[in-house]
Amino acid sequence: MAKATTVPGIRRVKTLGGITEYTLEKNGLRILLVPDTSVPVAGCMVTYNVGSRNEAVGYTGSAHLLEHLVFKGTGKFNTQMGTSMDKLLESKGALVNATTSFDRTNYYEVLASDQLPLAIEIEADRMRTARFLESDRASEMAVVRNEYEMYENDPASALDKEVWGAAFMAHPYHHPIIGWKSDIEGVAIERLKQFYDDFYWPNNATVTIAGSFVEKEVLFLIEKYFGVHSASPHTIPSVYTVEPKQEGQRRVQTQRAGNQVVTVSHKIPNALHEDIPALLMLSSVLYEDKTSRLYKAFIDSALATDVGAYCNQLHDQSLFQASVTLAPGTTHAKAEQLLLKEYARIASDGITAAELASAKRGARVYASRRKDGVYAFLSALNEEIAMGDWTRFITLHEALDAVTRKDVQRVAQKYFVHEQSTVGWSVNAPVKKR
Amino acid sequence: MAREPMNITEHEKGPMRLFAVRTGAKDVVTIEGSVFGGLYMLPRAKQMVPRMATNLFDAGTQNKTKEQLRSSLATKGASMYFSPGGDRTHFYASCLPEDTDFILKLIVECLSEATFPPAEVTNQKKRTLAGLEELKSDTGTQASQALSRLIYEKEHVNYPDETSVDMEHAAQTTRKDMLKFQSMLGQGGLVLAIAGDIEPDKILKQAEKAFSKLPKGTAAETVKRVNAKKPSVSEALVHIPDKATIDTYIGVHVPITYESEDYTALKVFVSMLGGNGLSTGHLMRTIRERDGLTYGIAAGLRGLGGKADGAFGIHATFSPATFNQAVAKVREEISIFLKTGMTEEALQIKKDELIGRYYVGLSTTRGLAGMLHMIGDEGKPLAYIDEYPSLIHAVTVADLKRVAMLIPFDKLSLAAAGTFDIKK
Numbered sequence: 001m002a003k004a005t006t007v008p009g010i011r012r013v014k015t016l017g018g019i020t021e022y023t024l025e026k027n028g029l030r031i032l033l034v035p036d037t038s039v040p041v042a043g044c045m046v047t048y049n050v051g052s053r054n055e056a057v058g059y060t061g062s063a064h065l066l067e068h069l070v071f072k073g074t075g076k077f078n079t080q081m082g083t084s085m086d087k088l089l090e091s092k093g094a095l096v097n098a099t100t101s102f103d104r105t106n107y108y109e110v111l112a113s114d115q116l117p118l119a120i121e122i123e124a125d126r127m128r129t130a131r132f133l134e135s136d137r138a139s140e141m142a143v144v145r146n147e148y149e150m151y152e153n154d155p156a157s158a159l160d161k162e163v164w165g166a167a168f169m170a171h172p173y174h175h176p177i178i179g180w181k182s183d184i185e186g187v188a189i190e191r192l193k194q195f196y197d198d199f200y201w202p203n204n205a206t207v208t209i210a211g212s213f214v215e216k217e218v219l220f221l222i223e224k225y226f227g228v229h230s231a232s233p234h235t236i237p238s239v240y241t242v243e244p245k246q247e248g249q250r251r252v253q254t255q256r257a258g259n260q261v262v263t264v265s266h267k268i269p270n271a272l273h274e275d276i277p278a279l280l281m282l283s284s285v286l287y288e289d290k291t292s293r294l295y296k297a298f299i300d301s302a303l304a305t306d307v308g309a310y311c312n313q314l315h316d317q318s319l320f321q322a323s324v325t326l327a328p329g330t331t332h333a334k335a336e337q338l339l340l341k342e343y344a345r346i347a348s349d350g351i352t353a354a355e356l357a358s359a360k361r362g363a364r365v366y367a368s369r370r371k372d373g374v375y376a377f378l379s380a381l382n383e384e385i386a387m388g389d390w391t392r393f394i395t396l397h398e399a400l401d402a403v404t405r406k407d408v409q410r411v412a413q414k415y416f417v418h419e420q421s422t423v424g425w426s427v428n429a430p431v432k433k434r
Numbered sequence: 435m436a437r438e439p440m441n442i443t444e445h446e447k448g449p450m451r452l453f454a455v456r457t458g459a460k461d462v463v464t465i466e467g468s469v470f471g472g473l474y475m476l477p478r479a480k481q482m483v484p485r486m487a488t489n490l491f492d493a494g495t496q497n498k499t500k501e502q503l504r505s506s507l508a509t510k511g512a513s514m515y516f517s518p519g520g521d522r523t524h525f526y527a528s529c530l531p532e533d534t535d536f537i538l539k540l541i542v543e544c545l546s547e548a549t550f551p552p553a554e555v556t557n558q559k560k561r562t563l564a565g566l567e568e569l570k571s572d573t574g575t576q577a578s579q580a581l582s583r584l585i586y587e588k589e590h591v592n593y594p595d596e597t598s599v600d601m602e603h604a605a606q607t608t609r610k611d612m613l614k615f616q617s618m619l620g621q622g623g624l625v626l627a628i629a630g631d632i633e634p635d636k637i638l639k640q641a642e643k644a645f646s647k648l649p650k651g652t653a654a655e656t657v658k659r660v661n662a663k664k665p666s667v668s669e670a671l672v673h674i675p676d677k678a679t680i681d682t683y684i685g686v687h688v689p690i691t692y693e694s695e696d697y698t699a700l701k702v703f704v705s706m707l708g709g710n711g712l713s714t715g716h717l718m719r720t721i722r723e724r725d726g727l728t729y730g731i732a733a734g735l736r737g738l739g740g741k742a743d744g745a746f747g748i749h750a751t752f753s754p755a756t757f758n759q760a761v762a763k764v765r766e767e768i769s770i771f772l773k774t775g776m777t778e779e780a781l782q783i784k785k786d787e788l789i790g791r792y793y794v795g796l797s798t799t800r801g802l803a804g805m806l807h808m809i810g811d812e813g814k815p816l817a818y819i820d821e822y823p824s825l826i827h828a829v830t831v832a833d834l835k836r837v838a839m840l841i842p843f844d845k846l847s848l849a850a851a852g853t854f855d856i857k858k
Contacts, residue, residue, distance in 0.1 A: 038458020039797045071712065086713035091783040093790010096711070110794050142726030142753075150729060150751055152678035153573060153852075211797075257676040258571040290492070291501075291508040302560035305568060327564035354509065361511030365530060368461035372630075373798030 005033075007219040009227060017394035019381070020215075024223060027231040028203030031222055032390060034210040034377060042211030043374035044119040045108035046127070047382045050199035051101050052177040053239055053315065059187045061179015062195045064100040065137075065144055069192060070107070071098065072136040074129040077122055085122050094119065095375065102173060103315040104386035110375050113212045117221050123207065124225030127200055132193045141184060148178050155258045156323065159426040162252040163265055167319055167422040171243040201232035206385050211374040243267075243317055250422045255429030259305075262335040263323040263424040264343075266415050271313035271387035277399040278407040279320060279415065283311040284359035285351050285408065286322065286342065291358065293342050294322065303330045303338070313387055319422075320415060332425045343416045350409035363400040440796075442806065443634040444816045445642060450624040452641050453806040453816070454634035457799055463534050463630035464799035466807040468522040469545065470623035471615070471653035474591045474742070475521060480611060481595075482603040484518035486558050487612040491516045493554040495547040500554070503540070512537055516544070520591060520739045521653075522811065523619055531631045538644040545619050546648050550612045562604045570597050571674050573681040573851040578749070580670040580849035581683040582737070585745055587663035592737040592744065620651015625810030629799040659742040661687050665845035672851035680757050680852030684764060685736070685747030686845050692738050692812050696840060698825050699833040701735065706784045706834070707771050708733020708748055714787050716771045717748065717764065727760040728752055746841045754855040761848060768843060776834045789823040 005020075006012065010031065013021040022031040051063050072078075077085045089096045094111035107126070109119040151157040161176045168174040178184070207226065209218050246267060268279055286309035287294045298304035306325040312318040324335045370380040370393075384393045442455040473481045492507075492514065494500045507514060512529035514537060525545070529537045569575050579594040586593040595603070624645055628637055665686050690696055709715035710732055712723055717731045731750035738744035752760040795801040796819075809818050 036458060041794050041797045084713055086711060087783070090711040090714045091786050093787050093792070093794060095791065095794050110797075112790055112793060115790075139724065139726035143722055143729055146679060146727075146729040146751060146753055149678035149753060257674070259568050289508050289513065290504045299561070300557065302557040302564070305561060305564045325568070327560060328567055354505070358505075358508040358511065361509060361530075363511075364461070365511040365528070368459070368530070369528070372459045372462045372464075372800070376798070 005215040005219060007216060007223055009223050010219050016391050024202065024226055026227055027229050029226050030206040032206060032208040033215055033218065035213065035215060036210065037212050039211050039374060040113060041110055041374055042113040042116045042209065042213045043108060043110040043378045044116060044123055045106055045208045045378040045382055046123045047206045047385045048105045048199060049204050050105055051103045052175065053102050053172045054199065055172055058183060059191050060175040060183045062187055062192055063105050064178055065184060066192050066195055067098045067100045067105050068140045068144055069136055070126050070130045073131050074125050076125055078131065088118060100177060102177060106382050108378055116213055120221045121225050127202065128229050130196060132189050134189050137189045144184050148181055148184060155256055155426045156261045159254050159261050159263060159424045162254055163263055163422050163424040166250045166252045167265055168243055171241050171316060198237055202226055202229050203231045204236045208378055208381055210377045246420050248419050253425045253427060255427050257428060260326040260428050261323060261426040262332050263321060264336065264339055265319040265321045265422045267420045268318055268320045268415050270316050272389055275411050276313060278403050278411040279311045280400060281359045281403045282408050282412055283309045284362055285355045288359065288362050297338055297342055298324055303327055315387055336423060343412065346409065347412040347416055350405050353405065356405050360401055363397060367397045440819060442816060443638060445638045447642050449621050450645055451810045452638050453627045454632060454638050455629050455802055456632055456634055457630055457802065459630050459799050461530055461631055462799050463529050463531055463628065463632055464803045465527040465537065465628050466803040467626040468524040468811060469619050470521060471523050471618035471651065472519045472521045475618065475653055479603055482600055483607050483611045483615045484523065486562050486604065486607055487615050488516040488518050488523060490550050490554050490558055491544040491548045494549050494551050495543050496549060514541060534632060534637055535640045538641050542644050542647055548616060550609045552609055555609045559604060559607065563601055566597055566601045566604060573674055573677055576672045576674065577681040577683050577849050577851035580672050581685050581747060581847060584668045584670055584847040584849060585685060585687045586661050590661045591659050591742050618651055618653040620649045621645065622651045622653055623655060625807055627803040627806035629802040661743055665842045667845055668847045670849045671854060673854060674851055675853055677852040679751045680754055680850050682750050682752055682761065682850040683747055684846050684848050685745050686842055686847060688746045688841055689743050690840060691741050691743055696837045699829045700837040700840060702784060702826065702829045703834045703837050704733050704735055704746065705788065706775060706780060714784060716775050717767060720767045721763060725763060727756055727763060754853060772838060772843065776831055778831055781831055781834065785826050788826050792822060
C-alpha cells in the first residue's frame with residue numbers, strides 16, 4: 001500500500017481500492033482522495049447528507065430549492081461583484097452542476113487540474129456563507145416550478161410520484177424529491193435559511209477529489225479553505241421516522257392523456273442490508289439486456305414499448321420497482337398479470353446458471369464503467385456515501401460475485417410478496433376540458 | 435492551456451478509416467462507428483425502413499439465431515446497438531478488453547448477414563407503430579418537428595413528415611425493404627473509433643481483418659442538400675392535452691454546412707447567445723437566472739449532418755401561464771445581445787469555456803471515441819483533435835459580427851407544443 005500523505009490538522013482514516021479517507025480534525029469534514037494521473041482533469045464534489053428525506057410537510061422540496069439558491073451567491077462570490085460562482089467556473093471550461101436526491105445533495109466541478117484550487121475555494125465558501133435573498137427565492141422558485149412541470153408532462157413520472165406516495169405513508173420517501181407544487185411556491189426564505197443552517201456543516205459533508213492532482217497540495221487547500229468553518233454547534237437533525245409495516249397491497253391510478261403505464265413496486269430493505277446484492281442480481285436477470293426475462297416477455301412479443309426493473313439502493317427501506325409502458329391493445333390487467341407471473345416463476349423455479357453468470361459479468365462491466373471518467377467516479381462514489389458507507393464502492397463487486405442462484409430465489413420469495421406491493425396504473429383517460 | 439498531443443493511432447485501409455487510443459480507464463472499451471447508408475439516401479416513403487431494420491440487426495444472422503446472438507453478448511456482459519442516421523448507419527458497443535475482437539466480428543456479422551426473420555419483422559412493425567403513437571403526445575418531438583416543417587421546403591432532407599405519415603410508412607415496410615437497405619451498407623465510408631483499455635496496434639489489426647469482410651455496399655458518398663425555402667416569420671402551435679409545460683422552438687434556416695469556413699465562428703456565436711451554462715449563455719443568464727421564466731433554454735445549430743444545410747434554433751420549456759410573455763422576452767433578449775453582447779471580454783470568456791470543456795469531454799472513453807468518430811465522419815485530419823482549441827482561439831469579434839449576419843433574426847419562426855392557456 002502506498003504511504004498516505006500527511007498534512008497538519010488532517011488525519012488519515014483508511015485506504016481501500018485506491019481511495020484514501022481523511023478527516024479534517026477541526027470540524028469533522030470527511031475527505032476522500034482518488035488520484036488518477038492518466039487524465040488531464042480533476043473533479044471536486046461535496047456531498048451533503050441531506051435530501052428530501054430530511055423534509056416535512058410545508059417545506060417539501062426544500063433540499064432541492066436550496067440547491068438552486070446556493071448557486072445564487074455568497075458574500076465573496078456573487079453576480080453583483082462580478083464574481084459569480086458560475087461565471088468563474090464556467091469561464092474555465094468547468095463542468096459545473098449540483099443534484100438533489102432522497103438522501104443527499106451534491107455540488108461538483110470537473111475541470112482542468114490547474115483550476116482545482118478555485119473549485120475547492122468556492123465549495124468551501126458556499127458551505128457556510130450562502131446568501132438568502134427573497135428576490136433570488138422568487139425567481140428561482142419559478143425556475144424550479146418549471147422543472148416540476150416538465151416531470152408532470154410525462155405520465156410515467158407522474159405515476160411514479162403517486163406510487164411512492166402510496167407505498168410510504170409516514171416516512172419522507174412519501175413525497176417527491178422536487179416537492180409538492182404548493183410547497184415549492186410557498187416555502188419562505190427564512191425556512192430555507194433554517195434548512196441550510198441545520199444541515200450545511202462540514203461534519204455533515206464529504207469532499208471528494210478525483211483525477212489528476214498532487215495529494216499534498218490538495219490536502220493543504222482543503223485545510224486552508226474548509227478549515228475556516230467550525231463543526232455544527234448542534235447535533236445534525238436525524239430522521240427517526242420508520243415506515244409502519246404495510247398491511248396489504250396498495251393500488252393507485254392516474255388519469256391523463258398519453259402513454260399507458262403499469263408499475264409494480266415491493267418494499268425492500270436499505271442499501272447496506274445483506275440481501276441487496278442478491279436483489280441487484282435479481283433486477284439484472286429481470287431487465288439488463290435483450291436476453292432478460294422482462295425484455296423477452298414484453299418487448300420481444302411487442303406487448304410493450306418499454307420495460308424496466310430497478311432495485312433502488314437508499315439509506316432507508318426502499319422499493320424494488322418494475323414498469324411497463326403498454327403497446328396499443330395491451331391492457332393494464334394483462335401487463336400486471338404477466339409481470340407478476342415472471343416474478344412468481346423466479347420465486348418458484350429460481351434462475352438458471354447462465355442467467356447468473358451473465359448478471360455477474362454485467363456487474364463487472366458496471367464496476368468498470370463507474371470509473372470511466374472523473375464525473376462517473378465522483379457520482380458513483382457519492383451515491384455510496386449517501387447510502388451510508390463509501391467503501392461499498394469497492395466491496396460491492398465482491399458481494400455481487402458471491403451471490404448464488406439460491407440467494408436470488410430466496411430474495412424473490414422474501415420480497416415479492418403481495419401484501420408488500422404497490423401497483424400503479426397510468427390510464428389514458430378522456431381529456432379534461434380546460 | 436496547452437496540452438500534450440494525444441497518442442492516437444490511425445489506420446486507413448481502402449475506404450475505411452480506423453482510430454484507436456489507449457486510455458487510463460481499466461477494464462473499459464468503447465467502440466463507435468458508422469458506414470455509409472441512411473435515411474437521406476432513400477425515397478421519403480421508405481425512410482422508416484432504416485429505423486426499423488437497425489433494430490433487427492441482432493435478431494438473427496445467417497449463422498446465428500436471435501437467441502444465440504443475444505446470449506453470446508449477454509454472457510460477456512457486452513452491449514451493442516445500431517441506429518440510423520441521415521447518410522450513415524451508426525453502431526456503438528461497450529465491452530471488457532478481452533472481448534473486443536469478438537464484438538468487432540459480431541458488428542460486422544450483424545451489418546452484413548442479418549436475416550430479418552418474418553416473425554421479427556411483424557413484431558418490429560408493432561413496436562414501431564406503438565412508439566410512434568407515443569410520440570404524438572411528446573411535446574418536445576412535436577414542437578421540434580413543427581419548426582422544421584416551417585423552415586424547410588418539403589423536399590429537403592430535414593423536413594420531417596407528420597407522425598401519422600410515418601405510421602403509414604412503417605405499416606407498409608416489408609422484409610424485402612429491409613434486405614434492400616442492408617445491401618446499401620458496406621465498407622464505404624467506414625469510420626471506426628475504439629478507446630479504452632486496449633493495445634491500439636493489435637486492436638486495429640483485428641478491426642481491419644473483421645471489417646474487410648464487409649461487402650462493398652451500394653451507398654455512396656453524399657452530396658450537399660440546399661434548402662430553397664425563403665425564410666419568413668411563421669408560427670405553429672401544436673395542441674396536446676394534459677401537459678403542464680410547453681416545449682418551444684424558435685428558429686430559422688441558415689445556409690451553411692459543417693464544411694463552411696464560417697462554421698466554427700458561428701458555433702462560438704451561438705454558444706455566447708444560448709450556451710447551456712448559467713453564466714456564459716446570454717439567454718440562460720437572462721431568461722432563466724434573472725427572470726425565472728424557464729428551467730432551461732439553449733440555442734444551437736441543428737440539422738447540419740450529412741452535408742445538409744441546417745438551421746439556428748432556440749429550445750426552451752415555458753409554463754402555459756407565462757408562455758406569451760416568455761416568447762416575447764426571448765425575442766427582446768436576442769435583440770439586446772446582438773447590440774451589446776459581442777464584446778472582447780465575453781468572447782474571451784466563451785473561448786476559455788469551450789476549450790476547457792473540450793478537454794473535460796475528452797477525458798472519458800465515450801467522449802474520446804465520439805470525437806474521433808466525428809473527425810472521421812466529417813473528413814477532418816486526425817490533427818484536428820489537437821488543433822480544435824487553436825481554431826476556437828482564433829475567432830475574433832469581427833468574425834462574430836460577420837457570422838451573426840448569416841442568421842436572419844428578423845425571420846425567426848415559432849413552433850410550440852403543449853396545452854395552451856386559452857384564456858390568454
